[in-house]
Amino acid sequence: MSNIIEPNNLCPLLVVIVNYRTANLTIDCLRSLVSEVQSLPGMQAVVVDNDSGDGSAEKIGTAIKTEGWSDWASLLPSDYNGGFAFGNNAGIRPALKSSNPPPYFFLLNPDSIARPGALKVLVDFMDEHPQAGIAGSALEKPDGEPWHITFRFPTILSELDGGLNLGIVSKLLSNWVIDRSMPPDKPSETDWIPGASFIIRREVFDSIGLMDEGYFLYYEETDFCLQAKRAGWSCWYVPQSLVQHIGGQSTGYTYDSLEPAKRLPTYRFDSRRRYFVKNHGLLYALLADTVWILGFASWRLRRVIQRKPDTDPPQLLSDFIRNSVFFKGGASS
Known part of the structure; x- marks a missing residue:
């Protein structure tokens, strides 16, 4: 039709x-x-x-x-x-x-x-x-x-900020933080x-x-x-x-921060990996993955020590590593 x-x-x-x-x-x-x-x-x-x-x-x-x-x-x-x-x-x-x-x-x-x-x-x-x-x-x-809100292009520094989730670092890297208030x-x-x-x-x-x-x-x-x-x-x-x-009506991911975080789909990691490898090369993508993994691992430890609520998507660290350049190379899927 x-x-x-x-x-x-x-x-x-x-x-x-x-x-x-x-x-x-x-x-x-x-x-x-x-x-x-x-x-x-x-x-x-x-x-x-x-x-x-x-x-x-x-x-x-x-x-x-x-x-x-x-x-x-x-x-x-x-x-x-x-x-x-x-x-x-x-x-x-x-x-x-x-x-x-x-x-x-x-x-x-x-x-x-x-x-x-x-x-x-x-x-x-x-x-x-x-x-x-x-x-x-x-x-x-x-x-x-x-x-x-609009956005800056992703870089190694924005990946470091996104992984660490630490206010003082976000302030120091304010010119590279992805989200940009307009x-x-x-x-x-x-x-x-x-x-x-x-x-x-x-x-x-x-x-x-x-x-x-x-x-x-x-x-x-x-x-x-x-x-x-x-x-x-x-x-x-x-x-x-x-x-x-409204947001997320086809994917299930919405603006509502009160809803429990959902596990991220594999295609999201595939798209991120494709973006970095395509636009910056394999070495840059490896560095971006490294800083995010180390930053996010430190955040997970800090969260436990500080007894903060766990609002991250389930299995995010293991899913990220599994779908990183380290395991999938430059493949897009």
């Missing part, structure tokens, strides 16, 4: 939503785009269903038809779940190959709600900043709390932004190609933003564009 819309020369933006067993949320996400279509005439959206196998594709296709969205929304069922990058590429690739590819592509998670004007703000920003290759929205947690009232340049909601200029794909499908989930947007930066494109955080993001 598909109804792929061919982009035309009036299409200012193609929205790509990758669904995996979140049909109801995807339909709500599409519903939030109705007002955006009015502010961006010709805008189109494609939902890629990553082989959900639970009736999601049929349910979404029916909603597109019954809600009267068929003139701007379409469904692209996939018979294979290749992950986040794979799904987004499946939606982007046909548009890039069309006779009139849109100037911008907007990646939007299915568990997101675009607030009024969110997409128009990003399109206007990109029009006004021709060197900006990527720009992302401010995210809003389910309880309405704004999340003004001004809530003005656009700011940054390293990379969450893949839940960001816009990409078409020429970025001309420069670096599509997203790396070697990542199943996690690190694909980090890698993409790094490749774009190396090609001369800047990445921006635009808080005037607001998107509510």
